[in-house]
Amino acid sequence: DSGVTQTPKHLITATGQRVTLRCSPRSGDLSVYWYQQSLDQGLQFLIQYYNGEERAKGNILERFSAQQFPDLHSELNLSSLELGDSALYFCASSVGGFKGEKLFFGSGTQLSVL
Amino acid sequence: DAKTTQPPSMDCAEGRAANLPCNHSTISGNEYVYWYRQIHSQGPQYIIHGLKNNETNEMASLIITEDRKSSTLILPHATLRDTAVYYCIVSGRETSGSRLTFGEGTQLTVNP
Numbered sequence: 001d002s003g004v005t006q007t008p009k010h011l012i013t014a015t016g017q018r019v020t021l022r023c024s025p026r027s028g029d030l031s032v033y034w035y036q037q038s039l040d041q042g043l044q045f046l047i048q049y050y051n052g053e054e055r056a057k058g059n060i061l062e063r064f065s066a067q068q069f070p071d072l073h074s075e076l077n078l079s080s081l082e083l084g085d086s087a088l089y090f091c092a093s094s095v096g097g098f099k100g101e102k103l104f105f106g107s108g109t110q111l112s113v114l
Numbered sequence: 115d116a117k118t119t120q121p122p123s124m125d126c127a128e129g130r131a132a133n134l135p136c137n138h139s140t141i142s143g144n145e146y147v148y149w150y151r152q153i154h155s156q157g158p159q160y161i162i163h164g165l166k167n168n169e170t171n172e173m174a175s176l177i178i179t180e181d182r183k184s185s186t187l188i189l190p191h192a193t194l195r196d197t198a199v200y201y202c203i204v205s206g207r208e209t210s211g212s213r214l215t216f217g218e219g220t221q222l223t224v225n226p
Contacts, residue, residue: 106157
């Protein structure tokens with residue numbers, strides 16, 4: 001158990017819909033990361049937050065947005081969903097978001113867009 | 115982040131040491147070498163990381179060459195549960211900070 005909690009574990013929805021994925025980082029970790037893993041793209045970094053502020057952005061679509069709340073949990077919002085958004089979405093956390101730190105990953109949310 | 119090159123697949127007999135190589139010839143002086151593994155769609159699991167010196171923990175050993183252009187992850191006594199995709203990642207430039215860029219990794223299969 002990494003200490004990072006993601007909900008829900010599975011999500012099935014239809015094209016055009018909007019969903020919210022939730023992540024609770026390990027106790028004491030201030031930085032949260034979101035990754036997407038699809039069969040054809042591998043593990044792709046989406047976005048990183050540190051203590052409520054966006055720190056780094058990766059290959060995140062404009063239809064996707066994220067935020068980190070004062071209690072440090074984070075949510076990833078996916079809107080206008082397309083079939084290609086079907087993937088595993090992982091959240092990770094680390095202490096301070098500085099180089100040399102370990103990232104701890106949650107067990108992921110499997111999103112299926114039908 | 116510096117690019118890494120890993121063999122796409124390797125096999126190992128149960129109980130033997132698994133030695134997974136990684137080339138990172140463009141690594142810069144302040145970049146770390148990380149190893150993670152992913153067991154069939156589970157979240158990636160941290161194994162070990164290092165900067166210049168060899169490292170050992172309860173899971174594995176990391177051997178980094180003196181010029182830092184390559185490294186080897188050693189699982190001393192592989193078990194069937196070690197079957198996974200192993201990712202070698204170089205990270206730590208000022209532009210990337212702590213985030214990790216995953217490549218294709220090495221599929222390690224431990225055989226009975």
